[in-house]
Amino acid sequence: MSLMKDIDMQDDFVEVPLDRMRACPQCDALYHLQPVQPRERAACKRCGTVLIAPRAFAFTRIIALSVAALILLTIALFTPFLDLSAAGMHSNASIWDTAMAFSDGMMAPLSIAVVAFIIVIPALRLGLIVYTLVPLARGRPAGIHAAGAFRLAEALRPWSMAEIFVIGVAVALVKIAGMASVTPGIAFWSFCILVIMMIWQDSFVDREQVWSALHRGSRTANTA
Amino acid sequence: MSERILTAREAGLVACTRCGLVHTPRTQNCTRCGAPLVSRDRHSLQRVWAWWIAGLIVYIPANLYPMLLTNTLGTRTRSTILGGVVELWAHGDLPVALIVFAASIVIPVGKFLAIAFLAMSINKRRFMSVHAQHRLFEVVEFIGRWSMIDVFVVAILASLVQFSFVASINPGIAAICFALSVIFTMKAALAFDPRTIWDD
Ligand SMILES: [Zn+2]
Ligand SMILES: [Zn+2]
Numbered sequence: 412m413s414l415m416k417d418i419d420m421q422d423d424f425v426e427v428p429l430d431r432m433r434a435c436p437q438c439d440a441l442y443h444l445q446p447v448q449p450r451e452r453a454a455c456k457r458c459g460t461v462l463i464a465p466r467a468f469a470f471t472r473i474i475a476l477s478v479a480a481l482i483l484l485t486i487a488l489f490t491p492f493l494d495l496s497a498a499g500m501h502s503n504a505s506i507w508d509t510a511m512a513f514s515d516g517m518m519a520p521l522s523i524a525v526v527a528f529i530i531v532i533p534a535l536r537l538g539l540i541v542y543t544l545v546p547l548a549r550g551r552p553a554g555i556h557a558a559g560a561f562r563l564a565e566a567l568r569p570w571s572m573a574e575i576f577v578i579g580v581a582v583a584l585v586k587i588a589g590m591a592s593v594t595p596g597i598a599f600w601s602f603c604i605l606v607i608m609m610i611w612q613d614s615f616v617d618r619e620q621v622w623s624a625l626h627r628g629s630r631t632a633n634t635a
Numbered sequence: 636m637s638e639r640i641l642t643a644r645e646a647g648l649v650a651c652t653r654c655g656l657v658h659t660p661r662t663q664n665c666t667r668c669g670a671p672l673v674s675r676d677r678h679s680l681q682r683v684w685a686w687w688i689a690g691l692i693v694y695i696p697a698n699l700y701p702m703l704l705t706n707t708l709g710t711r712t713r714s715t716i717l718g719g720v721v722e723l724w725a726h727g728d729l730p731v732a733l734i735v736f737a738a739s740i741v742i743p744v745g746k747f748l749a750i751a752f753l754a755m756s757i758n759k760r761r762f763m764s765v766h767a768q769h770r771l772f773e774v775v776e777f778i779g780r781w782s783m784i785d786v787f788v789v790a791i792l793a794s795l796v797q798f799s800f801v802a803s804i805n806p807g808i809a810a811i812c813f814a815l816s817v818i819f820t821m822k823a824a825l826a827f828d829p830r831t832i833w834d835d
Contacts, residue, residue, distance in 0.1 A: 430656070433650075438833040440640045440641070441641050457640050509790050511794070512789075525787070562653060562668055569780055570780075575783050583792050618654060618655070625667070
């Protein structure tokens with residue numbers, strides 16, 4: 412991170428057109444947009460929120476990492492997750508079994524929530540991001556409802572809990588270590604790599620970069 | 636704060652909290668990302684308190700009822716959230732006991748206190764500087780989701796440990812209460828309009 416330098420955004424508003432202004436989403440401080448180079452960051456002077464942090468080839472990298480994560484998620488769904496053996500008995504659970512642990516009776520809503528948090532929402536976010544960025548990376552007009560798709564992906568961000576699930580698995584393994592031996596399966600490892608991919612992918616996402624590209628993309632679509 | 640900072644609101648404008656673009660007042664939706672625009676969300680605190688109370692109501696049974704029902708050779712044990720931490724501690728798994736203790740007790744309780752404090756002291760500076768309030772809000776928003784660890788642990792144990800009568804683990808009613816409590820307090824934190832912290 413030492414390569415990044417913080418740059419100031421000017422705050423001289425005399426005759427600044429509206430579309431050259433940005434406000435901090437956290438504290439509403441107003442700034443005059445300045446060009447920010449890849450690996451530089453513009454942060455809010457007042458509250459420190461990073462406002463703009465573009466990366467070179469960001470869209471291509473985000474798409475590649477998202478597709479890789481989606482493939483790993485598919486593998487994780489259809490391969491063994493954990494294998495438990497104790498006193499000559501075997502038991503194994505796939506990720507699907509884990510999510511369905513609450514599926515009977517009044518616990519069913521919890522099963523739906525777990526499926527959503529660890530499978531559906533992460534997959535949906537990745538899909539929406541790929542849908543939004545693929546045309547933009549190729550310099551084509553943005554897809555239909557691309558703005559809505561990216562807005563939904565952003566709104567779902569706190570509800571995507573794959574990384575929390577991985578820590579949960581680690582805790583569960585320690586809890587049963589005393590009573591049985593557990594062997595992690597292919598799904599376990601693909602899930603761990605998938606979480607790293609998702610965190611890495613997220614580090615390339617700069618909202619200003621995406622929204623300005625989307626805006627340009629939709630304007631070319633309108634004039635074409 | 637050495638220099639005066641102009642906000643979009645003071646400039647007579649309204650900013651989009653999703654993408655940062657600035658608009659003239661009375662614009663309904665952001666022209667770039669389509670998000671609805673409000674200069675300040677006047678009902679924000681009302682929603683924060685509603686979610687906060689809902690979260691607290693379900694947090695009580697989450698602690699009183701069992702989280703895990705363990706059955707080993709016909710012996711049934713029920714462990715509550717706190718009981719589970721004590722058990723891990725007694726086994727000598729200190730780091731894991733601390734993770735679970737943090738995720739299922741320290742974070743939820745701390746979050747209830749922090750959200751209540753922020754909701755009561757928003758744009759008052761009696762106890763904390765505005766920077767400290769903002770920092771607290773960021774921490775609450777970031778850390779709240781991690782409480783879900785315990786729910787996932789229960790799900791994993793319940794799906795894995797199923798050796799019919801020899802040993803089985805089943806989720807208790809507290810699991811659903813605890814999950815709801817985490818969801819409700821996340822909604823409470825998301826209902827905040829952090830811009831109001833900075834308003835004078
Ligand atoms: Zn700010
Ligand atoms: Zn916007």
